[in-house]
Amino acid sequence: MPPTSTSVARYAGVSRATVSYVLNGLAAGRVSPATQEKVREAAEELGYVPHAAARSLRSGSSGLVLIAVPADVVPAFGPLFTGFIAAFQAELQAYGHTGVLHGASAGDTPQAAVRAWAELRPAAVIAMIGAPLDEASVEILKRSGTFAVVSYGPPPAPGAHGIAMDQEEVGAVAAAHLLAGGRRDIGVVVPVEHGLGLFSQPRLKGVRAVAATCPGARVVPVELAYTEESAAELADRWRDLGLDAVFAYNDEYAMLLMRALQDAGVDVPGDVAVVGADDLLLGRLLRPTLTSVRIELPPPAEVAALVDRLIREPETPPAVHRRSTAHIEVRESSRRPAG
The missing domain is CATH 3.40.50.2300 (Response regulator)
Structure with missing residues (x-):
């Protein structure tokens, strides 16, 4: 059987209440420093660890x-x-x-x-x-x-x-940069992975809001799975989409797509500008280095x-x-x- 607080109390020669005070951080003003040390030494020697479930029953919270x-x-x-x-x-x-x-x-x-x-x-x-x-x-x-x-x-x-x-702000910052650089046909990567719509849809909305203020600007959502096969398929039809820029959701999707575009003969940034988000170190090691929206959490x-x-x-x-x-x-x- 594992040691109990009763075992510790018996070994240290104190009451169970004293053990409880010491091991639950409630000993100040109640138990002398010397006795506290004796209890801790006894618990350590016996290998006693407080039972979280029991503590939860006493306090109503597990910590x-x-x-x-x-x-x-x-x-x-x-x-x-x-x-x-x-x-x-x-x-x-x-x-x-x-x-x-x-x-x-x-x-x-x-x-x-x-x-x-x-x-x-x-x-x-x-x-x-x-x-x-x-x-x-x-x-x-x-x-x-x-x-x-x-x-x-x-x-x-x-x-x-x-x-x-504010995920819309992320998309808005990326769009403002691309439009300021003369890009007008902007693809926005929408990951197909479950749960990411909570990020990607507001970011798409932010891109659209900024693009709406720029005459002639066009925003096209493009679905992308986080696989090489999906990126290659998208890169193969990129020229048919007529896009000269892409906000690729985040740096990981941006790096995946950028490599696929290069493999398909699409020049970055000559044919298409690529922007990610999160400002990961790896994006700065690529060639070309990756423009990214830095998010201050x-x-x-x-x-x-x-x-x-x-x-x-x-x-x-x-x-x-x-x-x-x-x-x-x-x-x-x-x-x-x-x-």
Whole structure:
């Protein structure tokens, strides 16, 4: 049998209450430093680890921050968002919280999904883009003891806090750059992968909004799967589309398409200007180097601080926090050749 708090109390010669105070961070002013050290040494020697489920029953919360990300969408998020999640988890540890990823099935209703989350008794839930969340599901979480519900990306459901990301701005910045360079026939990559419509459709809308202010400008959505075969097929019919520019959704799709265009004999940037988004390092190592929309996301430390504050102050009125901004990093892939 694994050691219990009773085992630790007996080994250290103290009460179970004292063990609970020490190992749950509640010993200040109650237990002397010498006794605290004795309890910690006993727990370490016996190999005792507090039982999260039991602690959850006592406190009503597990101390977990559940990061809800649809499992089938994670591979398509790209390095920008996977890097954010990793850094966010690290920042949460500084506040004594444990960030855990939880996949939400694409077929789940919001209520079904959050009931699975609520079983873990998370202190907070941050629903990333694509995770189901509505007013009823927010209420389920709060009634089960979740202190903070935060929606990251789209507008939050009623009752939840929101960290808004303006995806239309990303498309608008890319379009403004291409139009300023004299391009008038702009393709916009729309990935076919599940879940990315929450990104791609607002970005397409942003391109269209800017193009509408430029006489003679044309915007053509072009579907693309994240495969070499799909990119090659699109590149083979590129000339028939009559497009002299493309905003390729993000850097990964841009790099995939740019290579396929080059293989098909389409010159970049002579025949077509290419713009991505996320400003990944790899895009700067290509030839030609990749023009990209750089997106300034809220720093992970700032989001972790917000979540911690909402856990400690659960009565804080829901609000939308807007921090993302976008600007263009101009490189060779969108510059017209001299002469």
